[in-house]
Amino acid sequence: MRQQMAKAQMAEAWPPVATCPYVALERPAAPEAWPLVFQSLDPGADRGVRLIELGLDRVVLRRRVAGVPMKLDRPLADYEGLAVALLDPEGDDEGVAIVLVHADPALSVTLYSAPHIDDVVAEWRGWSETLGLPMLVTEADGTRRPAYARIGRLTVAEIKARRPRRGPLKHRRPSVYRRRAAGSSLGGLTVHRGERELIARD
Template identity: 40%
Template sequence: MTGAHSQVAGETSPDRRALPARFHLDAGAAAVYLDARRVVMRRSLSGLPLTLTLPVTAYRGVAVRIEARDDTRLGAVIELAHADPALTIPLLATDDLDEATLAWEGWSETFGLPMLLRETDGSLREMEARPSIETAEPLPRRRRPVAGRRRPRFLMRRKCGHSRPMPVIEGTEIIART
């Protein structure tokens, strides 16, 4: 993922296999710390230092935006998309669309977020629907509802013990030796 054309704001892009990662956005105006569970952004707001810590689950997903670089080339930007555009983090900018596809799938898998496509009007569309798991009421474990009043089937063959004292053999000691 760190090819000659893979860049984020002038730097090489963070590698998802080497998290946590630290990099700068906006020509050094914002520093980002990124790991698999949270994002920490440090920037200045009206001259005051500001640190934002967000869980990765606060983001909508991993989005790809296809751009026309010039008349003959297309490029892609992979970004961690947030509802607030100021908190959207670009992860990869590349001219290689195969590399962008692999990175898009990889970042989505790393964060556990859906893959999104950023339309030309700026809206986001989910590419693959997440499978929904439906749960039902568990089935009863026993087939017979009267089983609570009876002994289980394997205990029916056993005889009940007696309450008289056990016989004791006196005078001879039995020792097992090998």
């Protein structure tokens, strides 16, 4: 009886393995919708899967090995950022993935994968903004660097050079010097006082 109850609890905690080979998580719009709980492939775990709990500040990884439950809890700040990776780097498959990268590859988490690159840039940028982590570019030697400079959660754009003043108006006199100076309200007219007015009458 106890064995049956234990198996039922295990089946409830560990849902069946998803048959779709691709990952398409929806980013919650409201803070109360976090954390996200989903499955990920894990060849070293029982049934080849692990459960991931992704929050805005922590990542919790759960799996079973030989029936023994294991749990790893890491702060989100320990992760380097979000990188785009090929699903089959040495093959002809054009599938791509967005990976939440950790220094320990076993702790990295795939947040998005697809057989094409159509939406990868939008997903890449969206996850970066949501989690506040940089977008990473992988170099030929395997090292990673931020795609854009950042200050905290802010992305710093490149400073644009000042537009050169060229063309036919370059030597034009500034309009400020062409403004008329303020004068008197009488406009320089002479006023005569104490004189008799001459009126011509027919």
